[in-house]
Amino acid sequence: MSRRGSRRNSLRPARPPGHERILLLPTEHYYKTGKASMIPWPRWLPRPGIIVCAVLSFLLQQVLQVFGRDEDENNRAATSRSAGSTGGALQSSSRTKKQHVKYAECQHRYTDYRPDFFDCEGSPSWDAFMDLVRQAAKLKFQMIPPELYNMAHKIIEIWDAKPYPPQDFHNMLCDPRKVWNPLHAEEYQPFCLYGFIYALLIRARVFMSEGSKDLVKMAKEDLSYAVTCLGKEGSVDFLDSSAVGATILDFYINIGETEFYTYDEYVKKFPVPEPPPDEFGMLHYNPQPPLEEQQLHKLFFHEDRRRTLHAAVFGTHATLSLETVHMVQEFVLRDQVELKPVFYGLEPRWCGILGMCNRGDPAFAKFFKDAEQDPYGDDFTWEKMEQQIEAVYFRDEELKKSDFLLCTEPLVGCLLLQKLWRERMQKTLPVLGYLGVALLNSVPPLDLVKFWDLLDGRKPGTDTILYVNNRILREQIYYQTGIVAPYVRAHGLYTKSVYSPQIDRVLFWRAPLFVYPTLRCAIWQFLKAMRDRPASPATTALGELPSPEGEVAGKPSTSSDDNPDVSNSKFPFTIRFLDEKESMDYSVVAQHRSVILLPWDHALMTFYELYSMSVPLFLPKIEWIYRFVYQRGQLSVGEPLYQSVHPRHKRPRAKFASYDYPEPTDNSTNKESVGPMSVQTGLSSAKAARGVTEDMLRRGLDENLGLVEVRAYMVAALDLIMDMQYFLTAAENKTTEADSYTSAGKVKRYTKANRDQLDLQSIEYSDEPWHPYTPFQMSPRDSNEWNRMRKGGWWLRRGVRVDAMRYWFQYSDFYRFPALQYFDNIPDLFCRLQSADLPWITNAMHKYNDETLLESTQYWTDAVVRLLS
Incomplete structure (x- = not known):
């Protein structure tokens, strides 16, 4: 995540010439003043002044849309895509003939x-x-x-x-x-x-x-x-x-x-259904009953109200935890009640990066980090987790002061803490959960039944309220449990920054993907060709450019002038690549003309932070995003534990769920084989891996190679050795008995969750009409095979897997948010960066930010009032 400076020192500077049409909307007032008084307040609170401001803002926007553009702009839709007022990627482009010709000339120029x-x-x-x-x-x-x-x-x-x-x-x-x-x-x-x-x-x-x-x-x-x-x-x-x-x-x-x-x-030949439009409004999906005036008055305005609330913030994801604190303090409690958060589960480094220094006992963070490394180990059992939570409870006096618990991940830790509170203090610890990862994340694999009992013990709406930050997770939780956890959009307003371009530089955000360094190199190749002169990828002429491994020396950036710009007459902007080791203040990020982002998960806080700043965002086309979020995204892994369904819940019937029924296979069908790898396949695969490994090592010993080439061959050989070990384990038929390892990561041994997956025909379904695909169907369902299958390409093959990806991606915010810009390839990226109507894009983002902030505020207020009144 990016390094933050002072939370109050990144006020929006004056806009440069050419950007006067960007509107001052309520959220921008919040950035400038640090106060939420201009934010639209929930409709059930009598604030007529807000209504007047909103109406005036709307009328001003309509006037600018009519009179503030030339004829081409009035006839033009966004180059991004939209479905009504909510969609990003459903929108078709309707350019004028003049713009089509101009854009075609641009593409032709850059493809040369x-x-x-x-x-x-x-x-x-x-x-x-x-x-x-x-x-x-x-x-x-x-x-x-x-x-x-x-x-x-x-x-x-x-x-x-x-x-x-x-x-x-x-x-x-x-x-x-x-x-x-x-x-x-x-x-x-x-x-x-x-x-x-x-x-x-x-x-x-x-x-x-x-x-x-x-x-x-x-x-x-x-x-x-x-x-x-x-x-x-x-x-x-x-x-x-x-x-x-x-x-x-x-x-x-x-x-x-x-x-x-x-x-x-x-x-075109095999379209997937489109979700109904009303699926996407936060309030439409799960409208909340109106709060009573007495509840609001008691919490916010009564003279005997609590002036301070103590919150234990439980979570291992730093910015998701900060989101909950910021929304509750700034948009619910505001200046009426002070929130004092103590963070549990975060590593110490987040104090320097995010200013989240009020940390509680560090044992939680260490426990769950160790559990990620070995979830089947003797140190990660239900009993050990209870003991760890109880030990922290007795050691940490601040924890005992908590009025409520803000929970992000893992949910199991929050519910165990709530259970301990009930048993030790004979009182309720209200839990407000804002989830961004799988429901069963960090649940000890051998104690799944205990989690279901713990989940059943909560009192929904009274002592526990659960929200999610993405729609796919909402559907997964409903499929598993029947619980409706409303989708509430993340905003990332804690950045206190807003788009204020000062330089003709485009920021390319870092991504933990193998394609990131190679895409940097490919872009450099195009730019080098434009300059028509020799250059080195290490020069700063194009921003921080990649070495052969795509790395540069990282350093904190506190000014947009840290790296010199070099103009290019053929491409007028400098592309600045953000390195993995580098940090950048949000105020500096906001000064860039636009940001290129490669999504690597279904819900990225980085995305919400940048979108709330109204920074124009350029994303790869949807077919590229499939490969990133479904290959790396936590919600799409084929881990049977995460797919487990509550034993007392009848899951809704998906039309194509029967595809996952196991059947004998000899690789003559397109269905994945279920269960362990065969002995013959394991031996032949190990033999092939050994042969390629020997070749890699021989090539790496060539005395004419440089250090970089030698290292590349050694890394490839090591990967193959790890794969060979896995293949031999499979040939011995031991992958179900013990963990094994591949170059793609750990392959976990079988648990009850795996065996349940082999017995899908005995499952009882409800008669409820539902989606055509289960929300887990975008990935192979056998955990012992998912790494291997993904590496072999099973997950993108024709049929239900890729169709489920296409269907469920329609629920992604990368698809739904308006004004996102999608590029098809590298020449297309150059053209879109050059031709994008940035004022229009920013206005559209502002508008959507305000609409969704109103809905989010209602949800957060509703939860806090119900839990604390």
Whole structure:
């Protein structure tokens, strides 16, 4: 998370010329004054002045929309997409003809700067092949001429044995010493990664239509290998920035199939249902009964009211915990009652980063951090958790003063603390939960039944109120328990900053994804081509640019001038990459022209912080986001423990839930195999891993290699050794008995949750009409296999998995929030950064921020009053 300065010193500076049309809305008044008096107050409180302000603000906005734009702007919808007043990604673009021409010219200009090795340019043989591939791509690969097939087959014969194909491409991408030198005299020399990948696609496309079982199997192997060649988690997949313009999803959804579709064709042919519009209003989904005037008066205005409330803030996620404190203090209690929070579960570093220094006993943080490392260990049992909580209770005097508990994660710890309060103090500790991770997060795997009993022991609406910060989690909890935990949007207003661009610099936010450093390198390659002169990725001319590993020396940034800007006549902005080790004050972030963000989870506090600042946000197209949030996102892992359903709850019936019923499989169907890996598969996989490991080690011993190359080979070899160990464990049929490990992480041993997943036919369902997919169906359901399956591409294959992803992504805030800007590829990113109407975007974000803040305030007020009155 970003480093914060003083919470009161980041007031909005004057806007530069060109941004006068950005409106001063109620939330902006809050940023400027540090007071919430202009925030729309709940409708059940008589504040007529607020109503007048809101009406005037609305009328002013309408006047500016009518008179503040030229004809093109009046006829233009956002380049982002919207569904009514709430949607972000459903909106279609309706540009004027003039704007279409201008944008097309922009795209054409930037596509001219593609790196040569993206399209294998300069070699006669590669050029001839790629020309035919481009022609086939225009026809959606439905017609493959014999000449193209023969060329593809020859390319595969030449390069099929090449070890670790992505390495050369990565080196050319990120190492300025490596260049593309096509050879004219020899066919298909040197190796061109994208050319080889397209050759695999062409041959697979032909084999798929032949009808032979053996050829279909070979097609499946070709497509699977093509995906593997695009690097770990598709980290060198920039196919859509090449002249052909295919995507990794074109490969994934055809694995094991006999009828070929591009991903775009598949989406059109097999649409998923759209959720009803009223699903997305916070208050519409679960309207709260009006509070009684007496309750409000007693808590906020009575002369004998409590002037101070002590809150224990229980959670391991720092900014989610800070969100709860800030919303309760600033928008509920305000200046009527002082909130004194004490934080439990946070690491000490958050004191310096977020100013959350009022920490309680640190034992909670250590206990749950250790539990993450070994959830099946002897130190993480239900009894040990109770003992740890009881020990903190007796040691920490501040904890005993708590009037209520603000809970983020894990919920099990909060409920155990509430239970202890009831038993030791003979009184109720009200719990206000604001959840952002799986309901069963940090529940001891062998004590699941105890958690369900604990959950049943609460008194909903009286001593416990649960909210969630994302809609997918809301549906997961309902599916598991029947509990409706309303969605309440996170705002991140504790940043006390607002968009105030001072510089023509674009900030690229860091992301814990393998594609982040390689995308930095790819962007640098385009910018280098624009400058038409040699440059090094280490120079600061483009901001902090990547080394071959995509890292720069991190340092705190307290000024937007810490890194020098260098202008570029062909692309007028500097792109500033934020490094993993680097921190930046929110006031500095707000000075940037816009921010590029790669989402890596379903609900990111960083996203809400930036959106509430009204900073224009540029996100990759939805097909890219699928790969990030479903591969890394905590809510989409296929962990049976997290998917467990309350034994006394009848889950609603999803139309396609039967897909998850186990059935015998010999890999002849598209359904995943259920249960442990077979002995034969384990042995053959271990043998293959051993062979590739030996090759990696031999290549790493080459005395002509530099330190970076040697390290890359050693890391690859270590990954393969870990995978080989897992395959041998599987061959011994021990993966159900003990934890095992792969390069992708731990593979947990079986528990009751796994065995329950193997007996889905005995489950009883309610007759309630519901979603077509379960909210867990976007991922394979066997925890012992999910890491391996994801690595092998199971999770993006055609059918229910990818359809469930498409359906549930409609519930994501990355999809619903208005005015988000989506880019298709790297040239498209440059065009959108240059052509975006930033005042319109910021106004739309302001408007949505105000609308949702009103609803959020009502929820937070309702919860606090009900729990404390």
